[in-house]
Amino acid sequence: MKTEESSKDLLFNSPESVFYTISKEDKEYLxxxxxxxxxxKNELVFLENTKPAGLICLSDGKVKIFKEGAGGRDQIIRLSRPGGFIGYRALFAGQNYHASAVSLEVSIACTIEKNALFSVMKNxxxxxxxxxKSLATELGVxxxxxxxxxxxxxxxRLAESLLFLIETYGYFDDGLTIKALLSREDIASLSNMTTSNAIRTLSTFAQEGVIGLEGRRIKIIDVKMLQKISNIG
Amino acid sequence: MKTEESSKDLLFNSPESVFYTISKEDKEYLxxxxxxxxxxKNELVFLENTKPAGLICLSDGKVKIFKEGAGGRDQIIRLSRPGGFIGYRALFAGQNYHASAVSLEVSIACTIEKNALFSVMKNxxxxxxxxxKSLATELGVxxxxxxxxxxxxxxxRLAESLLFLIETYGYFDDGLTIKALLSREDIASLSNMTTSNAIRTLSTFAQEGVIGLEGRRIKIIDVKMLQKISNIG
DNA sequence: AGATTTTTATGTTTTATAACAAACTAATTT
DNA sequence: AAATTAGTTTGTTATAAAACATAAAAATCT
Incomplete structure (x- = not known):
């Protein structure tokens, strides 16, 4: 299990981080x-319509970024994994958050204070x-x-969501089970459908032998088929 | 009517441009x-899956950025107006274009060569x-x-599209008619519906006295009502 | 351990919207 | 000006997905 202290280390000293190559003084300052x-689990990380305090980096766990739509039906905009930034769009646009963020499991997140970050960025x-570049890539997605x-x-849509979950979180050690135990409701919010239809379609996929279901565990049996279903729409 | 020469002027010397405040040398270099x-009209500005040559700025006219979806049904991602940038997402992400761009009327666009721009940006x-900031704002939209x-x-969706057109292109001198003469098909692509349904719903709005229709001219009679329709979804 | 709430599951009905069709109008081309 | 093509309009039918309903299972609380 990660600690809050080791989390800072991931943020500033891992080679994948955009902060890895900044100067020593800047690093200390940040x-x-x-x-x-x-x-x-299920704790609010930030709330729609509030002001960002800084750049939030997820260090451990999983966080969903979602917008509440008509009739309480949420729409998951993005899912974050360790090392990823959340809420940076609003921060750099100089706007309030357009969406809310909630943890899907026990998570650790670090916030780099806005003005400190901006002053480093300006130099x-x-x-x-x-x-x-990172923002541009996200806009593409x-x-x-x-x-x-x-x-x-x-x-x-459901097939695409499952592929997206694999891409984002990978598999458990068995190499088959998606390493993300979302509720059926979250899978629905991610795929833009009702919970009933998510459940129904999942069990159809299971009947067809494309996936296996054990509670919230989803085993991918036939990735090729899943890609095919996703592509034909 | 604008010329290709005066277009450069708009790009570098108008106070709203992000290039307005750069140094004299940088400006000359760019x-x-x-x-x-x-x-x-209807000419291709760039094509999906090709490499951006630079940053394109629309100087005059209107351009739609769209993705071809399943069954030839296009989806308009964005509409550009004079002063706006197009195709910058792919440029900064270091990717090929994910969408195509086509002019909706006679237009002028300027391209700042990629490497020249990047070298100025790095300094x-x-x-x-x-x-x-601009990209972050667009991601929000x-x-x-x-x-x-x-x-x-x-x-x-249709009401929202009409409001979006007003926001983007404003009105003709009468203060009522949307200053954008899109085909019904483009209105459909913008609102994610079939052309038939766009036409049908437009004429329903006209019957209800919310808008007036004269060919491709759309007169906004009751903006409040339009906003209400957009909000209740 | 029992009670209560939440989540998952499945069947049925209703509805919004796509798909199709056919005609009419406007815009280009020859 | 006639012919051709592209765009618009309206009506009808088909269907995908939502809405609703009910029950079973799992998780959480007391």
Whole structure:
């Protein structure tokens, strides 16, 4: 299990981090202005329409970013994994959050205070450029998702979501079970359908031998078929 | 009518441009590496899956950015107006275009060559920061749109599209007619519905006295009502 | 351990919207 | 000006998915 202290280390000293290559002084300065805390399952990380305090980096666990839609039906915009940033869109746009974030399991997240981060960025074009690239990439995913969610049918959307979960969280040690135990409701919110239809379609996939179901565990039996279902829409 | 020469001026010397405040030398350098050209109506500006050559700025006219979906049904991701950038997501993500761009009317667009732009950005954190802000803002719009398109009903989606057109292009001198003469098919692609349903729903709105229709001209009679329809979804 | 709530499951009905069809109108081309 | 093509309109039918309903199972609380 990770601690709140070791979390700062992941954020600033792992080679994949955009902060890995910044100067020693900048690193020390940001470190002093970063706070980590842990979240229980289903705890709010930030709330729609509030102001970002800084850049939040997920260090351990899983967080969903979602918008509440008409009739209480949520729409999951994004899922975050350790090492990923959350809520940075609003921060850099200078806006309030457009969505809320809630942990899906016990999680640790670190917040780099806004002004400290900005002052470092203003003197480090490479850092700003790296963040720009990351945001641009995310915008691409978001645009693709818009098309998928609006044009694919239920089976295609669900298949795409399962592939997305595999991509994001990978498998347990068995190499088959998706390493994410979402509720059926969350799977529905991710795939833009009602919970009933998510359950129904999952069990159809299971009957067809594409996946296996054991409670919240989803075993992927036939990835190729899943990709095919996702592609034909 | 704008010329290709005066277009460069808009891009670098208008106070709203992100390039307005860059140094004189940088401006001259970018100016040398910028090319403007005009496009006929329905001409391709860039094609999905090709590599961006630089940052494209629309100087005059209107351009739609769209993705071809299943069964030839397009999805308009974004509409650009003079002063706006197009295709910058792919450029900064270091990817090929995920969508295509086509002019909706006679247009002029300027392209700042990629490497020239990047070298200026690497030395001007403020410029990079400004572009980051702009991208973050767009990502917000994109996320909101995802939720609207997936959760609102036909009437709500169409009303939202009309309001979006007003916001983007404003009115003709009469203060009533939307300054954008889109085909019914484009209105459908923007609202994620079939052309038939776009036409049908437009004429329902007209019957209800919310809008007036004269060919492709759409007169907004009751904005409040339109906002209400958009909000209730 | 029992009670209560939440989550999952499945069947039935209703409805919004796509798909199809056919005609009419406007815009281009020859 | 006639012919051709592209775009618009309206009506009908088919269908995917939501809404509703009920029950079983699992998780949580007392």
């Amino acid at each position: 470190l002093k202005n970063t706070e980590c805390r842990s979240y229980k 480090d074009p490479n850092l700003t450029f790296a963040i720009l 978001s645009n693709m998702r818009t098309v998928s969610l609006t044009q694919k049918h239920i089976r295609g | 100016l040398k590496n910028t090319e403007c050209r005009s496009y006929k 001007d954190p403020n410029l990079t920061f400004a572009i980051l 994109s996320n909101m749109r995802t939720v609207s398109l997936t959760q609102k009903h036909i009437r709500g």
